[in-house]
Amino acid sequence: MLHLAQQFRTAWKESSxxxxxxxxxxxxxxxxxxxxxxxxxxxxxxGLDGQVACKLLxxxxxxxVGAYGVLTSASVRQTMTTLPPVMLLTIxxxxxxxxxxxxxxxxxxxxxxxxxxxAFIIVALFTLGLRGMVTAILVGxxxxxxxxxxFYVFVPKYGLFPELLADGLVVNRMSGTAHPNxxxxxxxxxxxxxxxxxxxxxxxxxxxxxxxxCFALSAYLAWSRTALVAGAFGMCxxxxxxxxxxxxxxxxxxxALLGVVGVTSIYVTGQEDHxxxxxxxxxxxxxxxxxxxxGTGRSEIWAKGISLITNRPIIGHGF
Numbered sequence: 526m527l528h529l530a531q532q533f534r535t536a537w538k539e540s541s542x543x544x545x546x547x548x549x550x551x552x553x554x555x556x557x558x559x560x561x562x563x564x565x566x567x568x569x570x571x572g573l574d575g576q577v578a579c580k581l582l583x584x585x586x587x588x589x590v591g592a593y594g595v596l597t598s599a600s601v602r603q604t605m606t607t608l609p610p611v612m613l614l615t616i617x618x619x620x621x622x623x624x625x626x627x628x629x630x631x632x633x634x635x636x637x638x639x640x641x642x643x644a645f646i647i648v649a650l651f652t653l654g655l656r657g658m659v660t661a662i663l664v665g666x667x668x669x670x671x672x673x674x675x676f677y678v679f680v681p682k683y684g685l686f687p688e689l690l691a692d693g694l695v696v697n698r699m700s701g702t703a704h705p706n707x708x709x710x711x712x713x714x715x716x717x718x719x720x721x722x723x724x725x726x727x728x729x730x731x732x733x734x735x736x737x738x739c740f741a742l743s744a745y746l747a748w749s750r751t752a753l754v755a756g757a758f759g760m761c762x763x764x765x766x767x768x769x770x771x772x773x774x775x776x777x778x779x780x781a782l783l784g785v786v787g788v789t790s791i792y793v794t795g796q797e798d799h800x801x802x803x804x805x806x807x808x809x810x811x812x813x814x815x816x817x818x819x820g821t822g823r824s825e826i827w828a829k830g831i832s833l834i835t836n837r838p839i840i841g842h843g844f
Contacts, residue, residue, distance in 0.1 A: 555665025591644030627843025666715035676701030709749025713756035
């Protein structure tokens, strides 16, 4: 921990004002971006309040930093013309075209904020480097985790999200700082950032292990299955060099072999339906396998989404 704190102090002393400002903005945007503290999931509304004002202020500062980088750095401008930023900006341009007919009245503002953050992220990567940016992100998600756990334990009115499922069943998930899915994404991001900094030698194990354990616990309490799956893919990418080594390939082959043997034995005994149903029930929030097969009710939303895409396949309906 002292090693990490020393790095923070050294970086702060040796960095320019732009680097220090960028680092703080990355940490603040990571924390405030998904922030949506509410005591009642059924009456959550969107409007200009203190939380939104903070988000707009941080987005405005990020816009200034991004614009400064674009105007003063040829490297930033050149990076803006590469494929990932061009794809994102193209999508956002289409969103802007759909603004007059958008479903939400906030579509224009959201699109402009996202454009600003595309430029800001590029400037942050050039200014801080990947390790510095990940460190700032880790600070932001650690603050999110701390506040979410505090609300969950001490102020359940804000820390619990009562999710209404089929047949009137209510499942309480950890929220605190935002919707449980947003909290889950932040916790998975924090876990990945922790592992990355451990691999880079920035975080020592005596700090990383309890931190990763807290992120894992928080991700479990939020129970966002999509975030957990994304985290698993992220870990595979993070440790891709280990997985493609001789030992990694051998381990994967062994696991695959055991899986094939297990699946074969289940089918031979004729218990595949029972086994699959039991697994789905364990993964579901309610214990009902149908919850998984219907996407927790998302199948109806997806059907409506496909209909909307069919109506406007190019510019869509905005944010």
